Amino acid sequence: MSADSPMIQVKNLWKVFGSNPDKVIGTELASLTRSELRAKTGNTVAVRDVSFDVAPGEVFVVMGLSGSGKSTLVRCMTRLIEPTAGELIFSGEDILKVDGNRLRELRRTKFSMVFQHFGLLPHRKVIDNIAYPLEINGVGKAERHKRAQEVIELVGLNGYSEAYPEQLSGGMQQRVGLARALAADPEIMFLDEPFSALDPLIRRDMQSEVIRLHHELGKTMVFITHDLQEAAKVGDRIAIMRDGALIQVGTPAELVANPKDEYVANFVRDIAKSHVLTLRYIARPLRSDESAATVELDADLIIREALPTVLEAHRPIHVVSGGSSIGVVSAEDVLALIASVN
Amino acid sequence: MYRKLLERKGYFFLGFIALWYALSKIFFDKATWELGIADNTSFTNVVGDAAGAISGNRTHSPFFVYFFNPIRLFINGFVDIIRNLIATPSNGHAAPTIGWLGVIAILAFITLATSRIRMAILVITFLLGCGALGMWADTMDTLAMTLAAVLLSLAIGIPCGIWAGLSDRVLKLFTPILDLAQILPTMVYLAPLALFFMIGEASATIATMIYSVPISIRITSHAIRSLNFSPVEASISMGATKKQTLSKVQLPMAKQMIVLGVNQTVMAALSFVVIAALIAAPGLGKPVISALTIQNTGRGFVAGLAVVLVAIMLDRATSAAAMKQKAFIPPTESEKRRKRLNVSIAGAVALGATIASHFVTALGNFPDNFDIATPISNATNSFVNFLVNDVSFLTVGFKDIISIRVLNPIEDMLARAPWFMTLTMFVIAALVLAGKRIAFLTFVLLSAIAATGLWFDAMITLTQTIVATLLTMIVGVALGIWVGRSKRADSLLRPFLDAGQTMPAFVYLVPILGLFGPTRFTAIATGIVYSIPVVVKIVGEGIRSVPESMIEAATAAGSNVRQIITKVQLPASKRALMLAANQGMIFVLAVIVIGGFVGSGGLGYIVIMGSSKPELQGKGLVAGFVILLLGVAIDRVAQAASRRA
Ligand SMILES: Nc1ncnc2c1ncn2[C@@H]1O[C@H](COP(=O)(O)OP(=O)(O)OP(=O)(O)O)[C@@H](O)[C@H]1O
Ligand SMILES: [Mg+2]
Numbered sequence: 010m011s012a013d014s015p016m017i018q019v020k021n022l023w024k025v026f027g028s029n030p031d032k033v034i035g036t037e038l039a040s041l042t043r044s045e046l047r048a049k050t051g052n053t054v055a056v057r058d059v060s061f062d063v064a065p066g067e068v069f070v071v072m073g074l075s076g077s078g079k080s081t082l083v084r085c086m087t088r089l090i091e092p093t094a095g096e097l098i099f100s101g102e103d104i105l106k107v108d109g110n111r112l113r114e115l116r117r118t119k120f121s122m123v124f125q126h127f128g129l130l131p132h133r134k135v136i137d138n139i140a141y142p143l144e145i146n147g148v149g150k151a152e153r154h155k156r157a158q159e160v161i162e163l164v165g166l167n168g169y170s171e172a173y174p175e176q177l178s179g180g181m182q183q184r185v186g187l188a189r190a191l192a193a194d195p196e197i198m199f200l201d202e203p204f205s206a207l208d209p210l211i212r213r214d215m216q217s218e219v220i221r222l223h224h225e226l227g228k229t230m231v232f233i234t235h236d237l238q239e240a241a242k243v244g245d246r247i248a249i250m251r252d253g254a255l256i257q258v259g260t261p262a263e264l265v266a267n268p269k270d271e272y273v274a275n276f277v278r279d280i281a282k283s284h285v286l287t288l289r290y291i292a293r294p295l296r297s298d299e300s301a302a303t304v305e306l307d308a309d310l311i312i313r314e315a316l317p318t319v320l321e322a323h324r325p326i327h328v329v330s331g332g333s334s335i336g337v338v339s340a341e342d343v344l345a346l347i348a349s350v351n
Numbered sequence: 352m353y354r355k356l357l358e359r360k361g362y363f364f365l366g367f368i369a370l371w372y373a374l375s376k377i378f379f380d381k382a383t384w385e386l387g388i389a390d391n392t393s394f395t396n397v398v399g400d401a402a403g404a405i406s407g408n409r410t411h412s413p414f415f416v417y418f419f420n421p422i423r424l425f426i427n428g429f430v431d432i433i434r435n436l437i438a439t440p441s442n443g444h445a446a447p448t449i450g451w452l453g454v455i456a457i458l459a460f461i462t463l464a465t466s467r468i469r470m471a472i473l474v475i476t477f478l479l480g481c482g483a484l485g486m487w488a489d490t491m492d493t494l495a496m497t498l499a500a501v502l503l504s505l506a507i508g509i510p511c512g513i514w515a516g517l518s519d520r521v522l523k524l525f526t527p528i529l530d531l532a533q534i535l536p537t538m539v540y541l542a543p544l545a546l547f548f549m550i551g552e553a554s555a556t557i558a559t560m561i562y563s564v565p566i567s568i569r570i571t572s573h574a575i576r577s578l579n580f581s582p583v584e585a586s587i588s589m590g591a592t593k594k595q596t597l598s599k600v601q602l603p604m605a606k607q608m609i610v611l612g613v614n615q616t617v618m619a620a621l622s623f624v625v626i627a628a629l630i631a632a633p634g635l636g637k638p639v640i641s642a643l644t645i646q647n648t649g650r651g652f653v654a655g656l657a658v659v660l661v662a663i664m665l666d667r668a669t670s671a672a673a674m675k676q677k678a679f680i681p682p683t684e685s686e687k688r689r690k691r692l693n694v695s696i697a698g699a700v701a702l703g704a705t706i707a708s709h710f711v712t713a714l715g716n717f718p719d720n721f722d723i724a725t726p727i728s729n730a731t732n733s734f735v736n737f738l739v740n741d742v743s744f745l746t747v748g749f750k751d752i753i754s755i756r757v758l759n760p761i762e763d764m765l766a767r768a769p770w771f772m773t774l775t776m777f778v779i780a781a782l783v784l785a786g787k788r789i790a791f792l793t794f795v796l797l798s799a800i801a802a803t804g805l806w807f808d809a810m811i812t813l814t815q816t817i818v819a820t821l822l823t824m825i826v827g828v829a830l831g832i833w834v835g836r837s838k839r840a841d842s843l844l845r846p847f848l849d850a851g852q853t854m855p856a857f858v859y860l861v862p863i864l865g866l867f868g869p870t871r872f873t874a875i876a877t878g879i880v881y882s883i884p885v886v887v888k889i890v891g892e893g894i895r896s897v898p899e900s901m902i903e904a905a906t907a908a909g910s911n912v913r914q915i916i917t918k919v920q921l922p923a924s925k926r927a928l929m930l931a932a933n934q935g936m937i938f939v940l941a942v943i944v945i946g947g948f949v950g951s952g953g954l955g956y957i958v959i960m961g962s963s964k965p966e967l968q969g970k971g972l973v974a975g976f977v978i979l980l981l982g983v984a985i986d987r988v989a990q991a992a993s994r995r996a
Contacts, residue, residue, distance in 0.1 A: 087588055116590030128585030131679040132603045142589040145599070173680045193589075 399969020512571020874946020893927020
């Protein structure tokens with residue numbers, strides 16, 4: 010498998026709750042809206058014809074309002090919920106076709122999950138919680154404790170290995186959840202609103218923690234959240250869901266710059282543009298009455314980070330991409346963007 | 352058409368009952384199908400013959416040889432192992448293998464190891480108390496029977512409960528059986544079991560299990576089902592097999608509630624083992640029954656006291672063990688070390704005591720040279736005499752008012768009117784209260800009762816059940832409102848309610864018999880006392896669960912306390928009230944039937960006569976069956992009515 014072929018491919022995935030879900034897909038019923046269908050047949054379309062790819066090492070964020078189908082999507086991807094239709098390919102293997110044994114094997118080695126409500130085992134010490142995935146895979150006690158200890162250090166839980174979950178704060182508990190998901194060294198991690206139950210301050214710490222772990226370990230991550238700041242902070246790309254369907258997928262900058270519709274625009278409204286947009290999005294031609302500064306800036310630089318240079322220059326600066334200039338930015342342009350109230 | 356009636360249910364019912372009463376006066380004593388106690392009908396004769404044929408086949412029919420008899424022998428053997436160990440002298444020994452000192456030491460040790468030292472002291476004191484009451488051997492028999500039944504019940508109940516906890520299909524399959532077992536009055540299945548397994552330990556144990564296995568299944572499955580799902584889901588997501596998730600996640604997390612189920616199972620088994628004395632189960636039930644039979648309140652009180660001691664002891668010890676499972680966090684190392692030391696010392700002492708009690712006869716058979724039973728018995732008798740003779744307005748007066756003003760008129764309506772009239776009236780009432788389906792069911796069940804020929808006795812029992820339920824509801828709802836509205840009342844009454852629910856029904860009969868003598872009223876009063884706790888609990892719970900905002904709104908609108916109760920809290924807890932009435936009625940029915948012992952007449956008396964007189968065996972079996980029909984009818988109508996409420 011080449012390095013740039015996708016780690017995860019989701020193709021036309023559907024999940025319909027209720028009786029006779031197969032009667033819905035591929036019929037005219039499928040084109041009804043969610044509430045119409047529920048009124049008519051009692052079925053709920055939780056995931057509607059979703060397709061996307063995730064590259065190796067990417068952090069892919071799924072966002073959407075409550076009830077938009079995020080949890081169902083991620084549970085379909087781990088087959089905690091059986092999808093109604095579609096394909097799901099991890100490194101070339103169709104996950105929906107594998108049998109129970111192979112599925113368990115994949116769950117033990119290939120991917121792992123972090124839950125909103127942690128899902129820790131209250132009757133086990135931290136270390137035995139973290140060692141649990143190794144234990145069910147038949148790893149001996151000494152070895153799994155050694156591995157668990159490594160992960161404990163990795164997530165900053167030193168000194169807590171003998172504690173019980175109830176004795177830890179929420180943030181600490183989710184560190185245990187993270188450590189447990191890392192213990193078997195999976196390639197893919199699914200995180201379903203991992204920090205929604207935490208206080209804002211702790212949440213910010215944990216986001217940084219995930220970013221750090223991602224830098225150190227380079228796992229592929231599918232990260233569910235309904236918090237836009239969080240999505241912009243941790244995500245390489247963001248997918249926005251509504252009523253079970255994917256509305257738009259793109260980098261934070263793409264979403265902010267070109268929201269596909271009102272729903273997406275509303276969603277991204279609260280992002281400070283200067284935090285996600287790069288210079289590329291505000292570069293403009295040099296006017297005849299201006300002369301550019303001698304410094305140049307890369308087109309993929311986040312605007313906020315370019316701010317000091319731009320202000321200092323007192324003149325427009327060339328924005329370069331692939332060696333040639335695509336336009337200029339001036340201090341006024343940047344300040345106007347920062348001051349604009351969407 | 353009856354939709355209209357429904358809207359004016361209140362007026363309709365007043366008129367309906369007035370009409371019913373009038374009709375019953377007009378047709379008084381006609382077509383009542385009253386049957387003398389010694390009389391059989393052709394149907395009861397047929398059943399009697401069939402029963403005779405069944406027991407005649409005991410030695411050679413393959414059903415017996417390959418099915419019933421092996422089960423009986425296995426259970427008898429199992430019970431005897433335990434009895435020989437602690438209750439009865441065996442192997443040419445003058446005392447049981449483990450004598451009284453050993454038993455006390457072992458039980459105290461187990462309690463110490465599973466809960467706290469205070470519980471161990473309570474166990475020692477209560478056991479000594481039972482011995483001092485002269486009830487040591489019977490107490491041990493009761494413990495042995497209870498232990499045997501509990502072990503067997505758990506061996507079936509916990510696996511089945513886990514199964515039902517994991518699979519919806521299995522739960523669906525079990526639920527109707529569990530429901531039926533819960534409404535079945537205890538007396539109903541004693542006689543049929545005795546028919547197949549003979550009277551004695553095996554029948555008693557199986558009867559007890561029929562009562563306690565469902566409780567164990569219910570609580571275990573509930574324990575599994577009520578678990579927080581996210582650890583379970585996490586376990587599956589990590590690739591655990593079903594077995595791994597069960598053994599490493601679900602069972603450890605459900606442990607506390609499963610142990611709580613053990614507590615409930617023990618209490619259910621105990622109360623049944625006492626009643627099973629009716630089919631010759633050894634234990635404390637025997638002295639209670641013989642005291643009831645000769646109406647010696649004092650003697651009955653002594654035996655009942657021993658039952659109470661055993662009940663409190665088992666309840667406290669097992670629920671303390673359950674509480675200890677509560678925290679998932681085990682004690683620290685130093686706590687553990689201290690505990691280990693304590694336990695090993697206690698263990699050594701217990702072992703020494705056990706060995707000593709095996710070899711020293713004085714430590715084997717409980718000494719009978721200090722007798723507190725006789726003084727207690729005498730004191731009780733003279734106290735009861737004082738109540739009955741000198742303050743008779745409290746006892747006789749109350750009894751007469753209820754009997755003449757309430758019991759007799761209702762009995763006239765139900766039992767002393769033509770059977771078809773009563774039947775029709777009931778079906779109409781069911782139609783209005785509960786709808787066509789239930790009305791039809793009522794018709795079928797009542798017709799079946801009529802067809803057995805025991806209509807009159809069934810109506811006598813029903814009358815007493817209705818009256819006792821009415822009185823229970825009056826007292827129970829009042830107390831329930833109080834408990835539901837006041838935290839203080841709740842904490843004041845709760846210990847009594849809890850204790851009341853764990854006591855075997857039999858125990859209540861004794862003092863009430865002393866007060867009211869062998870009459871219908873004794874059965875009714877016992878039914879009331881027995882069922883009040885459950886009614887109070889359900890009503891209190893219902894009142895408490897009325898949203899605070901509703902009460903605040905009513906208060907803000909200027910309602911006074913009475914208005915809040917009658918206009919807000921009671922209507923809002925209508926469902927709880929109906930449920931309480933339903934449960935109360937089922938509890939009452941169970942006791943009214945036992946009341947056959949103390950002069951309540953009706954079906955219970957026939958059941959009891961049936962078990963002692965061979966020529967009435969068939970009639971007794973039929974009476975048991977009629978009780979079952981009555982119970983199902985009551986339960987179905989009440990449930991349907993509460994769904995409509
Ligand atoms: N087991 C189920 N049976 C029927 N409908 C379900 C089931 N689980 C989820 N749904 C429905 O599917 C839809 C999507 O639910 P889902 O939990 O995936 O949303 P979500 O985006 O994760 O929301 P939240 O942010 O609240 O977690 C909802 O309308 C929900 O009611
Ligand atoms: Mg969700």
